[in-house]
Amino acid sequence: MPRTALEPRFQVEYLSILDSDGNVDASLDPHLPADELKRLYRAMVLGRRLDERMVRLQRQGRIGTFAPIKGQEAAQLGSVATLRPSDWMVPSFRETAAMLWRGWPIEKLLLYFAGYLEGGQPAPEQHDLPIAIPVATQLPHAVGLAYAAQYRGDDVVTMVYFGDGATSEGDFHEALNFAGVWHVPVVFVCQNNQWAISVPLKKQTHSRTLAQKALAYGFTGIQVDGNDILAVHAASREAVERARAGDGPTLIECVTYRLGVHTTADDPTKYRTNEEVAEWERKDPLTRFGGYLKKKGLLEEGLETQVDAEIARAVERFEAVGAPDPLVMFDHAYGTLPGHVAAQRDAMAARLADGGPRASDEEHPSPPMRGQRTTRR
C-alpha cells in the first residue's frame, strides 16, 4: 500500500507588522483608534519605568526578589489589551505590565514583592488569578476556568501567560491536551524570551517553533514578533474572538527577549553575551512603537515625567504601610498546623514578644527587613 499524507494542512504562521524603526506594513495595520494607541504606549512606558524602579528598590533592600519584564512590554500589553474586564487573566511571575493594565495598583505589586500577603490578593471583583511562582502550574488552572465558563455558558475568555521554559513541564502538555479535547475558550500566551534562567531555548525543545506544539493538541498555533505590539494585538484579538465564538483555544508564541536579569537574584553575564543583549536592544518594543506613534503625531510630551510621578506617589503609599507580621507566614500553608511547625510558630512568637533577635543570633546576623527595628548600622 502507498504511503499517504494524512494531514498535509499543518502550518504555523509568523506575524510581524512593525519593523525595528517603527515603519508599519500598511496591509496588516490593525488601525487601532488613536486613544487606544496612546493608552497602550503610556502603559508600556509605565511598565518600563516601574520595572527599572523596582530593580533599584530591590538593590536598596526596600523590596525582595523581583522578576523584571524589560523587553517584554509589547508581548504583555498587546495581548492583555484584547480582553474584557469580565474575561480571566492568569499570570505567571513576570507579568507586571499586564497586571497594571488589569488594574492592579502599583503599591499592591510593591507589597507583593516586599513579601506582604495583601499584595498577592486580587480585588474581589477582579477576574485575575494571583501571581504563580511554580512554573506552568497556572496553565491547568486557566483551562479549568475556561472549562467552567463553557460549562456555565458564561461569555468569558481566559488568557494565560507562561514562558518558553514552561513548555517543558507536564502541566503545559496536560493543559493543552485538555483544552483541545474540550475545545474551551482559552488563549495561551507564551512569552518566548529565549531563556529559562540560564537554560537557552535550544536546550528546551528541538521543535522549530513553540507555536507548533498546539497542532499536536488539535488547535491553532501562531508565532508572532513579540516585540511588535501591533502584531501581538492582531493575533490576540483574533484568538480572543475565536475563543468567544466557541471555536476553541489558540497558542500564541510571542518571540521576545528578557533584556534584564531573570530575577534580582540572577547574574546573566555568566551565561549570555553582551552582543546578544545588544542585538535585542535594537528591537526594543518601546522604540518601535514610539517611532510608529511619532510618525502619526501621537507621541505625548513629558510622558516619562508624568509616569515617574505616579510611581513616586505609589512608592510613598507603599512605604507608609507598617511592617508585616512575620507570623502570617504560618497562616495559609496548612488547614491545621502539624505539631513541629506549630512549635516553630510558638518559638517565633515568643522570640518576637521578647523584642526580636537574641544575642546568640548576632554571630550570624541576617540583613534587617524593612520596618524591622535594628541598632546595627
Ligand SMILES: Cc1ncc(C[n+]2csc(CCOP(=O)(O)OP(=O)(O)O)c2C)c(N)n1
Ligand atoms: C516547578 C518549578 N520548577 C523550577 C522553578 C524555578 N524557576 C523559576 S523561573 C524558572 C525558569 C522559567 O523559565 P520560563 O518559563 O522561560 O519563564 P521566564 O522566567 O523566562 O519568564 C525556573 C526554572 C520554579 N519556580 N517552579
Ligand SMILES: [Mg+2]
Ligand atoms: Mg523564558
